[in-house]
Amino acid sequence: MATVTILPSGKTIEAEVGKTLLETVIAAGEKLKHECDGNSECGSCHLFVQAGRKSVSRIQPIENQKLDTMVGIGSKSRLACQARIIGDEDITIELLGFASGF
Numbered sequence: 001m002a003t004v005t006i007l008p009s010g011k012t013i014e015a016e017v018g019k020t021l022l023e024t025v026i027a028a029g030e031k032l033k034h035e036c037d038g039n040s041e042c043g044s045c046h047l048f049v050q051a052g053r054k055s056v057s058r059i060q061p062i063e064n065q066k067l068d069t070m071v072g073i074g075s076k077s078r079l080a081c082q083a084r085i086i087g088d089e090d091i092t093i094e095l096l097g098f099a100s101g102f
């Protein structure tokens with residue numbers, strides 16, 4: 001079974017195919033802002049997928065459009081509410097806290 005490791009805490013949780021990274025982070029007991037409740041409108045759930053990108057769904061236009069409006073975005077950037085676990089490779093994500101999204 002694949003896992004999701006959440007940085008900077010290092011907490012690891014089982015990766016459940018079909019769940020979003022946002023749902024996974026919350027299930028792990030970590031805090032991650034999600035001000036628009038997962039509608040790809042606020043950008044507050046921005047994180048970096050540091051490893052295991054093949055196990056995460058591809059960026060769709062609605063997510064891309066939001067990322068385009070944000071600062072501090074890199075090639076590993078995802079909106080946790082839009083990125084879904086689809087594979088069985090271990091995933092490492094990095095939460096950005098106050099520095100995220102704006």
Ligand code: FES
Nearest residue numbers: 038040043045081
């Ligand atoms: S919760 Fe708003 S963009 Fe993800």
